[in-house]
Amino acid sequence: MGRYxxxxxGRAALTIVLVVTFAFVVLRLSGDPALMILGPEAPPExxxxxxxxxxxxxxxxxxxxxxxxxxxxxxLGRSMRDGRxxxxxxxxxxxxxxxLTLPAFAxxxxxxxxxxxYAALHRGSGIDRAVMMTAVAGFTVPSFVLALLLVLxxxxxxxxxxxxxxxxWRHAILPIVxxxxxxxxxxxxxxxxAMLEVLGQPYIRTxxxxxxxxxxxxxxxxxxxxxIPTVTILGFMVGTLIxxxxxxxxxxxxxxxxxxxxxxxxxRDLAVVQCILLLVAMTMVTSNLIVDFxxxxxxxxxxxxxxxx
Amino acid sequence: MAPLISIKDLSVGFQGVPVLRGVxxxxxxxxxxxxxxxxxxxxxxxxxxxxxxxxRHANVSGxxxxxxxxxxxxxxxxxxxxxxxxxxxxxxDPASALNPVLTIRRQLCExxxxxxxxxxxxxxxxxxxxxxxxxxxxxxxxxxAYPHEFSGGQVQRIMIAxxxxxxxxxxxxxxxxxxxxxxxxxxxxELLSTIRREMDMAxxxxxxxxxxxxxxxxxxxxxxxxxIVEAAPANQLFADPLHPYAQGxxxxxxxxxxxxxxxxxxxxxxxxxxxxxxxCAFAPRxxxxxxxxxxxxxxxxAIANDRAVAxxxxxxxxxxxxxxxxx
Amino acid sequence: MSAPLVEVSSISRSYGMRAGMFGRSMAxxxxxxxxxxxxxxxxxxxxxxxxxxxxxxxxxxxGLEPPDRGEVRxxxxxxxxxxxxxxxxxxxxxxxxxxDPLGALDRRLPVATQIREPLDIHGLGEPAGRExxxxxxxxxxxxTPAHGGRYPGALSGGQRQRIVLARAxxxxxxxxxxxxxxxxxxxxxxxxxxxxLADLQAQLGLTLLFISHDLRVVRQISNVxxxxxxxxxxxxxxxxxxxxxxEHPYTQALVSASPAPGRRSAGRIVLAGDPxxxxxxxxxxxxxxxxxxxxxxxxxxxxALSAVGGDRQVACHLVxxxxxxxxxxx
Numbered sequence: 001m002g003r004y005x006x007x008x009x010g011r012a013a014l015t016i017v018l019v020v021t022f023a024f025v026v027l028r029l030s031g032d033p034a035l036m037i038l039g040p041e042a043p044p045e046x047x048x049x050x051x052x053x054x055x056x057x058x059x060x061x062x063x064x065x066x067x068x069x070x071x072x073x074x075x076l077g078r079s080m081r082d083g084r085x086x087x088x089x090x091x092x093x094x095x096x097x098x099x100l101t102l103p104a105f106a107x108x109x110x111x112x113x114x115x116x117x118y119a120a121l122h123r124g125s126g127i128d129r130a131v132m133m134t135a136v137a138g139f140t141v142p143s144f145v146l147a148l149l150l151v152l153x154x155x156x157x158x159x160x161x162x163x164x165x166x167x168x169w170r171h172a173i174l175p176i177v178x179x180x181x182x183x184x185x186x187x188x189x190x191x192x193x194a195m196l197e198v199l200g201q202p203y204i205r206t207x208x209x210x211x212x213x214x215x216x217x218x219x220x221x222x223x224x225x226x227x228i229p230t231v232t233i234l235g236f237m238v239g240t241l242i243x244x245x246x247x248x249x250x251x252x253x254x255x256x257x258x259x260x261x262x263x264x265x266x267x268r269d270l271a272v273v274q275c276i277l278l279l280v281a282m283t284m285v286t287s288n289l290i291v292d293f294x295x296x297x298x299x300x301x302x303x304x305x306x307x308x309x
Numbered sequence: 310m311a312p313l314i315s316i317k318d319l320s321v322g323f324q325g326v327p328v329l330r331g332v333x334x335x336x337x338x339x340x341x342x343x344x345x346x347x348x349x350x351x352x353x354x355x356x357x358x359x360x361x362x363x364x365r366h367a368n369v370s371g372x373x374x375x376x377x378x379x380x381x382x383x384x385x386x387x388x389x390x391x392x393x394x395x396x397x398x399x400x401x402d403p404a405s406a407l408n409p410v411l412t413i414r415r416q417l418c419e420x421x422x423x424x425x426x427x428x429x430x431x432x433x434x435x436x437x438x439x440x441x442x443x444x445x446x447x448x449x450x451x452x453x454a455y456p457h458e459f460s461g462g463q464v465q466r467i468m469i470a471x472x473x474x475x476x477x478x479x480x481x482x483x484x485x486x487x488x489x490x491x492x493x494x495x496x497x498x499e500l501l502s503t504i505r506r507e508m509d510m511a512x513x514x515x516x517x518x519x520x521x522x523x524x525x526x527x528x529x530x531x532x533x534x535x536x537i538v539e540a541a542p543a544n545q546l547f548a549d550p551l552h553p554y555a556q557g558x559x560x561x562x563x564x565x566x567x568x569x570x571x572x573x574x575x576x577x578x579x580x581x582x583x584x585x586x587x588x589c590a591f592a593p594r595x596x597x598x599x600x601x602x603x604x605x606x607x608x609x610x611a612i613a614n615d616r617a618v619a620x621x622x623x624x625x626x627x628x629x630x631x632x633x634x635x636x
Numbered sequence: 637m638s639a640p641l642v643e644v645s646s647i648s649r650s651y652g653m654r655a656g657m658f659g660r661s662m663a664x665x666x667x668x669x670x671x672x673x674x675x676x677x678x679x680x681x682x683x684x685x686x687x688x689x690x691x692x693x694x695x696x697x698x699g700l701e702p703p704d705r706g707e708v709r710x711x712x713x714x715x716x717x718x719x720x721x722x723x724x725x726x727x728x729x730x731x732x733x734x735x736d737p738l739g740a741l742d743r744r745l746p747v748a749t750q751i752r753e754p755l756d757i758h759g760l761g762e763p764a765g766r767e768x769x770x771x772x773x774x775x776x777x778x779x780t781p782a783h784g785g786r787y788p789g790a791l792s793g794g795q796r797q798r799i800v801l802a803r804a805x806x807x808x809x810x811x812x813x814x815x816x817x818x819x820x821x822x823x824x825x826x827x828x829x830x831x832x833l834a835d836l837q838a839q840l841g842l843t844l845l846f847i848s849h850d851l852r853v854v855r856q857i858s859n860v861x862x863x864x865x866x867x868x869x870x871x872x873x874x875x876x877x878x879x880x881x882x883e884h885p886y887t888q889a890l891v892s893a894s895p896a897p898g899r900r901s902a903g904r905i906v907l908a909g910d911p912x913x914x915x916x917x918x919x920x921x922x923x924x925x926x927x928x929x930x931x932x933x934x935x936x937x938x939x940a941l942s943a944v945g946g947d948r949q950v951a952c953h954l955v956x957x958x959x960x961x962x963x964x965x966x
Contacts (some may be wrong), residue, residue, distance in 0.1 A: 202406045206471075211392040228410075492907045493685075525895075531896055565852050567864060571831060571834075574826035578794060
């Protein structure tokens with residue numbers, strides 16, 4: 001079991017290193033931070049001084065090693081715009097993002113999973129078709145389109161809700177709804193197909209043949225099996241809690257991590273961008289580890305393999 | 310004697326395609342009846358339909374009476390009492406017949422809790438006794454194991470234990486040994502026959518294997534294209550089959566001793582349920598078919614005590630058989 | 637008596653296998669010292685349960701995988717190195733038929749195209765004559781040229797197996813390995829295919845290695861039968877004689893386990909224990925834990941396959957050893 005997780009954790013660490021390296025290279029190849037931050041009219045001496053101050057005139061591999069050395073010491077760099085530690089900037093935005101993504105996650109689960117189960121149990125019925133059509137619409141419509149549509153209806157036409165900002169809980173409603181609908185649609189479809197797959201298995205027939213009432217066949221035989229694939233998609237959704245709201249935050253001017261990222265990228269504020277990416281990679285990787293662990297918990301076949309070690 | 314179960318004119322269609330076309334079958338208490346036929350002949354569907362185990366979109370009609378009481382279309386709560394309680398069923402594929410994420414104890418005790426008035430520790434003790442009964446060694450410890458920790462033969466034993474949990478009057482075994490190796494098949498068949506004797510339980514053995522059915526059943530019904538074409542005591546059916554299809558099946562089986570002969574294969578293939586021939590479904594493959602065979606489907610007619618055949622050429626077929634035998 | 641077309645001398649093959657996801661890798665002896673000879677125009681039946689190594693033996697004989705030890709000779713010559721022109725020429729003379737015809741065929745191509753394929757690959761005959769050859773092959777397996785235009789999905793199981801057979805015969809092979817060719821078919825269709833195989837063998841002088849778990853089918857088609865248990869041949873003899881008078885306790889149990897119409901199960905030998913597991917091969921005779929007659933020696937010493945009179949060979953201490961008489965007396 002230990003070896004199993006050692007391998008997983010090693011792989012996770014490698015993933016993080018690759019993500020950070022990729023971000024590092026792409027950001028440095030795609031524009032000069034000095035020009036971006038100081039503007040094209042800045043005098044050459046100022047630009048040179050800026051580059052020197054941030055180590056931008058060093059060779060790229062030197063910057064790269066320097067960067068990893070700093071991470072090893074727990075230093076994630078400072079923003080080139082205001083000189084504050086990048087991690088501080090990011091951390092203070094996280095609550096705002098979670099204020100959107102956590103409720104949205106809860107809604108996705110509360111909406112998507114029951115809808116998927118219901119659709120599977122009533123396969124081919126009008127409700128199944130309605131759920132599936134909504135689901136397809138839900139994840140084919142891009143979130144910015146959906147966001148604008150909701151703003152158009154509820155803010156512009158009806159005037160019930162504000163179209164942007166972060167002044168009260170009412171401001172959070174439209175962003176949360178936007179985030180929930182797409183995810184709920186994905187979950188509903190996924191849960192439905194997992195359920196259908198399980199309901200077709202011989203052990204479901206065995207349970208019915210034993211005289212288990214259908215409701216109990218579903219709850220104690222089908223659901224635990226359908227949970228195994230569904231956990232994968234849930235894990236992915238947990239991984240997007242920190243940075244899954246980039247588009248929605250931008251549309252609704254919500255001051256979360258996503259908007260910080262957009263601004264930082266536009267400015268080539270390298271330390272901030274890298275700090276966010278590191279954080280995102282870490283949440284993704286952690287949620288994957290949790291999923292692996294849950295598999296072992298849900299599926300005795302995997303657990304047994306671990307026990308042999 | 311009142312029959313234990315009596316099936317009358319049972320028909321099943323899926324989206325307008327008939328797969329079962331009027332099956333009549335009665336079973337006495339304690340009797341072992343075999344159901345043979347090729348894939349698609351409707352032998353499994355008969356019992357899945359009788360117990361209400363077919364998907365909702367299946368179109369089922371006819372009558373299934375258990376101790377005189379109609380169970381076809383009975384309310385779910387009543388059917389749940391019948392299933393596992395009066396009539397238990399085991400299936401072919403042991404690898405996927407048990408729920409992979411639940412322990413054997415949970416699955417066995419579930420059946421016990423549903424059909425027996427037991428509680429607490431007695432449930433577990435009974436579960437242990439059942440595992441012992443079907444020959445799973447070290448039952449107490451093995452109760453906590455999961456299905457994947459058992460071999461195919463052992464899973465089939467556990468399925469039998471689970472079927473016995475409700476003290477059923479009838480066990481329907483649907484190809485119980487088809488997926489198992491020969492020596493394991495012999496073990497399971499022996500276990501089934503021992504248990505049946507000890508518990509005085511009726512059994513329906515569904516199999517494509519004539520030998521398996523012949524050895525383990527008192528009476529055999531041969532199915533073809535959704536109908537029973539011949540029903541007879543096992544020894545008589547194999548010594549003197551009347552329906553040309555039954556003759557063909559027996560002739561198709563290579564002998565294990567004596568001189569080798571060319572197999573008398575049945576030409577052609579089973580008809581597509583979506584485009585059944587008019588009249589007798591077997592006529593296009595039948596060497597004895599005559600013009601009237603294509604007109605109307607023959608009904609199952611009693612021709613002697615305990616024998617019935619659905620063939621207007623049965624007499625000719627019998628003569629043909631005797632002719633061959635006299636050579 | 638003609639010389640053997642196929643000679644297999646003590647081939648062995650083991651696989652690395654992990655016990656679970658974290659277990660140490662261990663060797664599983666799938667085939668362990670198997671020797672066989674198949675005479676031209678004859679059929680050797682190979683029977684055994686799952687894990688007996690019969691399919692692996694078939695694959696090695698056909699050169700689909702190399703043996704770790706031992707040698708396969710075809711027409712008196714050793715198998716050529718895989719990939720060489722000599723190997724390709726040899727392979728065209730030997731073909732294989734599997735249990736699942738649908739898996740062996742490409743669902744997206746009409747079956748006639750698939751029968752023609754080996755002709756194109758091996759450049760057999762004039763391209764113009766190949767269409768006629770395909771029709772001829774279809775007729776040989778008792779199908780019509782009309783069947784050739786269909787896709788595998790539009791044919792029945794028995795018809796698909798005929799198509800596979802037609803394709804195998806396209807290169808005019810001398811030798812066919814049939815691995816459970818009729819196991820997936822219904823009894824009446826099984827009989828059709830068995831009859832067809834026998835007819836084709838008689839017409840074309842084919843040599844067959846026929847692998848099956850079904851004793852009846854094997855007896856029907858074989859001249860010689862070899863019984864395998866956990867990678868070894870435990871008994872070998874002429875088909876009728878072997879099934880009428882099995883000597884090895886395992887063969888006896890197998891024959892006795894085969895259900896027969898008109899016989900009740902009384903007197904059947906029912907073996908105790910689970911089916912053999914190649915990953916945990918018992919010491920000594922691999923069959924001894926399930927053997928009703930096992931003696932101390934069986935647990936320590938592997939019995940060799942030795943001649944016991946006639947053309948029978950048995951690997952059992954009780955049949956060939958000094959204890960043989962005591963068992964008869966008992």
